[in-house]
Amino acid sequence: MSNRPLSFYRFYLGSKTMSFLRRRKVTDSSKSRISNLSFEKEDDKKDRYKSPQRRSYSSKKWSCWDNCCWFIGVIGSVWWFLLFFYNAMPDSIPQYVTMAITGPLPDPPGVKLRKEGLTANHPVVLVPGIVTGGLELWEGRQCAEGLLGKRLWGGSFGEFYKRPLCWLEHISLDNETGFDPPGIRVRPVSGLVAADYFARGYFVWAVTIANLAHIGYEEKSLYMAAYDWRLSFQNTEVRDQSLSRIKSNIELLVATHGGKKVVVVPHSMGVQYFLHFMKWVETPAPRGGGGGSDWCARHIKAVMNVGAPFLGSPKSIALHFSIEVRDIANLRAQAPGFLDKDVFGLQTFKHLMRMFRTWDATFSMVPKGGETIWGGLDWSPEIDSFDGSAKKGKNNSTRNTGQNTKRHLCNTKGVNYGRLISFGKEWSEIHSSKFERADFKNVSKADEIANSSNCDIWLEYHEMGKKAIKAVADHKVYTAGSILDLLHYVAPKLMARGASHFSYGIADNLDDPKYEHYKYWSNPLETKLPNAPDMEIYSLYGVGLSTERGYIYKVATPSNCHIPFQIDTSVDGDSEDSCLKGGVFSGDGDETVPVISAGFMCAKGWRGKTRFNPSGIRTYIREYNHAPPANLLEGRGTQSASHVDLLGNFALIEDVLRVAAGASALDSKLRSDDNDLSLLHGFYSVNYLLVAVVVFVGNLYVD
Numbered sequence: 001m002s003n004r005p006l007s008f009y010r011f012y013l014g015s016k017t018m019s020f021l022r023r024r025k026v027t028d029s030s031k032s033r034i035s036n037l038s039f040e041k042e043d044d045k046k047d048r049y050k051s052p053q054r055r056s057y058s059s060k061k062w063s064c065w066d067n068c069c070w071f072i073g074v075i076g077s078v079w080w081f082l083l084f085f086y087n088a089m090p091d092s093i094p095q096y097v098t099m100a101i102t103g104p105l106p107d108p109p110g111v112k113l114r115k116e117g118l119t120a121n122h123p124v125v126l127v128p129g130i131v132t133g134g135l136e137l138w139e140g141r142q143c144a145e146g147l148l149g150k151r152l153w154g155g156s157f158g159e160f161y162k163r164p165l166c167w168l169e170h171i172s173l174d175n176e177t178g179f180d181p182p183g184i185r186v187r188p189v190s191g192l193v194a195a196d197y198f199a200r201g202y203f204v205w206a207v208t209i210a211n212l213a214h215i216g217y218e219e220k221s222l223y224m225a226a227y228d229w230r231l232s233f234q235n236t237e238v239r240d241q242s243l244s245r246i247k248s249n250i251e252l253l254v255a256t257h258g259g260k261k262v263v264v265v266p267h268s269m270g271v272q273y274f275l276h277f278m279k280w281v282e283t284p285a286p287r288g289g290g291g292g293s294d295w296c297a298r299h300i301k302a303v304m305n306v307g308a309p310f311l312g313s314p315k316s317i318a319l320h321f322s323i324e325v326r327d328i329a330n331l332r333a334q335a336p337g338f339l340d341k342d343v344f345g346l347q348t349f350k351h352l353m354r355m356f357r358t359w360d361a362t363f364s365m366v367p368k369g370g371e372t373i374w375g376g377l378d379w380s381p382e383i384d385s386f387d388g389s390a391k392k393g394k395n396n397s398t399r400n401t402g403q404n405t406k407r408h409l410c411n412t413k414g415v416n417y418g419r420l421i422s423f424g425k426e427w428s429e430i431h432s433s434k435f436e437r438a439d440f441k442n443v444s445k446a447d448e449i450a451n452s453s454n455c456d457i458w459l460e461y462h463e464m465g466k467k468a469i470k471a472v473a474d475h476k477v478y479t480a481g482s483i484l485d486l487l488h489y490v491a492p493k494l495m496a497r498g499a500s501h502f503s504y505g506i507a508d509n510l511d512d513p514k515y516e517h518y519k520y521w522s523n524p525l526e527t528k529l530p531n532a533p534d535m536e537i538y539s540l541y542g543v544g545l546s547t548e549r550g551y552i553y554k555v556a557t558p559s560n561c562h563i564p565f566q567i568d569t570s571v572d573g574d575s576e577d578s579c580l581k582g583g584v585f586s587g588d589g590d591e592t593v594p595v596i597s598a599g600f601m602c603a604k605g606w607r608g609k610t611r612f613n614p615s616g617i618r619t620y621i622r623e624y625n626h627a628p629p630a631n632l633l634e635g636r637g638t639q640s641a642s643h644v645d646l647l648g649n650f651a652l653i654e655d656v657l658r659v660a661a662g663a664s665a666l667d668s669k670l671r672s673d674d675n676d677l678s679l680l681h682g683f684y685s686v687n688y689l690l691v692a693v694v695v696f697v698g699n700l701y702v703d
Contacts (some may be wrong), residue, residue, distance in 0.1 A: 106638075109654035110214025118661040120216035122263045122301050123253035125246075126195070127225045129268025129307075130361060132204045132644070134189035135228065140170055141183060152186060154198055168351050173230055173358040178497055179239060187228065187240065192219060194226035198644075203636075207648040208265075208656065215657060221257065223249050229269065232360035232501035233276040234518045243280050247289050254299050261301035263660045267647060268592075271308040272364050272522040278303075278530050279521035287518070297532035302659055304538040306652065307590055307643050309365055310524050311373055311597040312504070314420055315548050316365035317483055321421070321490070322565045323353040326548055326584045329567040349563060353459060357491070363498035366487075367420070367480045368523050369506055373596065374480035375418025377432035381596060382417055382549075382587055409546055409588055410579040417549045417587060421478040421486070425552055425571045428477070428585075440471035441489055460491045461563055469564045473555050510611055524601050524612060533615040537606065538659075540652055541598035542641025544626035547589030552580070590626075592643035599623075624649055 107115070134154030137147045143166035152171055174181045188194060196206040205224070212222060227242040236242035250262050266274040278296050281289040289295075318324050324332075356362060367374050375381055414429050422428035427435065445468040468489075478486050484504065488495045503519050507526040520526040529537070554568040573580035579587065588595050601612075602619040609616040624646065629637035636642075638650045646652055 106650070108211050108214065109650050109657055110211030113654065113657050113661065114215050118215055118658065118663070120212075120221055120660070121662040122260050122660050123221045123223070123257050124212060124217065124660050125223045125225055125250060125253070125262050125264045126192075126205055126208070127264065127266035127270035127274050128195035128204065128229070129266075129270040130229045130365075132198050132268070133195045133226050133229055134193070135171070135186050135230075136189050137170060137185070138187055139183065139185035141166070144170055151189065154189065154195075156200060165351075168355055171230075172355045173360070175354075175358050175493070175497075178232060178235055178358075178360045178501075188226045188242075190224075190226055192222060192224045194224050203648060204644060205267075205647060208653055211653050211657060212660070215661060217660075221253070223253060225249070225270075225274075227273065229273075229361055230359040233273055233364065233522055234280075234501060235360065236273075237280070243277055243289060246277055247281050247291060250299050261299055263301050263656075264303045265306060265656055266303065266308075267306045268309065268643065269361065269364060271305045271310065274303065275310075275524060275527070276518070276522040279527055280518065282530060283516070287516075293531055296530035296535060300532065300535050302536040302538065304540060304656055304659060306540050307593055307598065307646055308539055308541060309593045309597050310539075310601045311369055312367035313365050313593050313597060314367060314550060315592060316362060317367070317420055317487075318548070318551055318567065319356060319362070320366075320487060320494075322553070322563055322567065323349055323356060324567050326567075326582065329569050329584070330582055332566075332569070350459065353563060357459075357494050360497060360501055363502045364522055366498075366502070366504055367483070367597075368504045369480070369525050370504070371418065371479050371481040372506060373525075373600065374420070375416070376479055376481070377418060377477060378416065380415075380417035383412055383415065409544070410586060411573070411575050411577045412579055414574070415579050415585060417585060418479050419477045420480060420483055420550050422550070422552050423473045423476055423554065424568075425580075428550070428552055428580075432477075435476060437476050438471060438474040440468070440475045441485060443468050443471040459563070460493060464490065464564065469555060472565070473553075524605060528611070529606060529613045529615070529617050531615045532617060535617050536659075537602060537617055537619045538655075539599055539602035539619070539621045540646075540655065541593065541595070541621075541623060542590030542626055542643065542646050542649075543588055543595060543623045544641055545589060545591045546586040547591050547594050548584055549579075549587040549594055550585035552583045552585075590641055590643045590646060595623075622652075622655065624652055 106112075132154075134151050136149060136151050137144060138149065140147060143163060152167065169181075170184055170186060172181070173179060180186060192205070192209060195204050196209060198204050209217075209222065225242075225246045227236045227246075228240060231239065237244065253262055254260065264274060278300075279288075281291040281295050282293050284290055315325050373381070416428065419428050445464050472486065472490065475482075475486075484495075488499075499519075501519050503523050503526055505523075505526060507515060507520075510526070510528055514520075515526055552568050552571045553565050556562060556564050556566045558564070568583040571580065571583045572578065579585055589598070599621055602621045606613040606617065606619045613619075624639075624641045626641035627637065627639035629635065629640070636645045636648060638648065640646065640649060
């Protein structure tokens with residue numbers, strides 16, 4: 001109860017009553033006058049706030065910037081809505097929509113083979129190739145703060161967009177040592193996630209792993225032999241002990257699976273890496289793994305090489321020479337000068353070349369075997385004769401499995417693939433007897449510098465003078481025999497480091513002690529296969545796709561810190577179906593590796609008992625003809641023969657699963673090289689004699 005006196009409440013109630021009565025006595029006219037005033041005040045307030053707004057919107061005109069902002073906003077909103085919708089919907093809906101449009105989907109290989117009763121048998125080792133394996137940061141510069149333990153390569157590539165120069169600095173190696181720069185540690189991601197997807201939605205090994213799981217495989221019976229694909233093969237052991245890890249894990253898999261040998265599935269550059277491993281593991285320590293001369297025989301059932309660049313790829317020449325391939329050259333032609341400009345502090349081509357030239361493993365992809373394998377000035381193995389004067393030889397095949405022995409994707413008239421680089425279309429066509437070539441190797445590079453001395457990007461091109469650049473172009477034509485001289489001339493420091501880890505010749509005598517050096521171990525023409533007669537080697541590769549085989553170059557317009565040579569995209573063949581388009585000669589293959597490189601060793605070099613295969617390991621080959629997806633709902637397709645998409649090819653996956661499950665080669669529909677040589681489309685008919693003289697001269701002296 002309040003302590004206030006009763007008189008206080010009487011006074012309060014009285015005053016409230018009087019004020020209420022006074023309000024009731026106001027006349028109608030007063031009320032109308034007051035209401036009019038109040039409305040006028042409200043209108044004034046509305047006018048005060050609304051009229052300027054009306055004037056601003058009515059007088060303002062939409063600018064281009066407004067339109068762009070609205071357009072970006074609408075696109076972004078739609079994109080995020082679709083992304084949310086896609087992630088929120090059940091997994092069965094996309095499959096239902098696809099089936100409604102295309103009909104019932106075929107069973108994946110794993111489901112199909114499980115219905116046939118096949119189950120997991122031999123443990124499987126997957127060996128990824130170049131680029132496809134993830135890399136993560138363990139020590140970095142200040143600009144990489146917050147990235148410790150996160151991916152720099154693979155995944156979303158978000159850091160590239162946020163801080164491109166910092167990203168390039170960390171993903172590049174030291175150009176003197178071939179290892180990480182001081183203060184930076186980038187290491188390969190481990191486990192199956194190292195190379196299941198390259199980026200979100202772009203599979204590498206994921207489809208193969210999923211199908212292996214369908215027949216009973218799990219992580220304890222699968223091993224991803226991840227390694228830092230930037231390092232030279234031997235340096236992966238020096239820095240990370242990657243070769244030792246592969247050895248230990250294979251031994252563990254064999255021991256935990258009752259002595260069952262492993263099936264190894266390398267892809268792309270992983271093929272060469274595992275070839276190096278097989279030589280390393282049997283070499284005595286400390287140079288090798290010390291596993292003994294029978295290690296491979298005791299631990300490996302089969303090596304199923306996918307998209308194997310056994311003898312290299314011409315693409316690597318273009319990348320080392322001008323950091324271009326067909327797609328990049330065409331993009332530059334569509335937007336002249338854009339990729340050469342300094343965009344957001346990133347001089348695109350210069351930085352890409354600097355990065356690429358520090359990755360020592362890329363030297364393993366330089367074509368091997370010289371002119372004997374890849375052709376010379378006036379002949380190439382894909383065509384019986386450049387000038388048509390040579391007689392056609394008899395095909396060595398004794399059995400045709402349905403492949404066309406003369407399948408051409410384009411018109412090869414006037415094409416000589418032996419000329420890997422030509423400066424001008426006329427020099428790619430004219431017979432070698434009708435032109436003279438200047439010698440560039442003795443031309444001094446110390447004359448007037450063509451590039452600015454302010455170039456702060458390590459290229460080696462800024463050290464070349466105008467005379468040196470002209471001398472390179474005046475040589476006119478480069479074959480696989482002279483391409484190494486060209487690279488040694490334009491990038492001597494680069495090639496000195498590369499030559500210490502890789503070799504590209506053909507051995508005359510494999511018993512020569514010099515071939516015990518590790519730089520020869522990844523070249524199948526300079527090393528022997530293991531002494532493992534029960535082991536099997538497969539070559540599984542795609543065909544039917546236009547694959548880069550040679551290039552026409554021009555001298556670029558000088559600019560600050562420029563790359564002086566470019567693919568001449570203005571050059572095309574004489575017909576619409578010509579193999580020469582946009583300055584690039586194309587042949588058959590999987591878009592990255594030509595058929596010669598993928599198929600020659602299993603079909604010829606290792607066939608039977610040869611000096612390269614002294615124990616007579618059985619070899620098998622299979623080509624997968626390319627078939628594009630029928631519609632967009634199929635994604636990258638299940639019958640694609642493209643270099644990476646091949647890992648999602650149902651026919652290839654079925655072959656791998658059958659061998660891993662213990663089926664024989666004939667059960668997996670693979671053909672022995674003794675019966676099927678037509679798969680190389682008649683390569684090396686008359687010109688095979690040139691190969692035979694050098695490559696197989698030692699076959700009579702097999703131990």
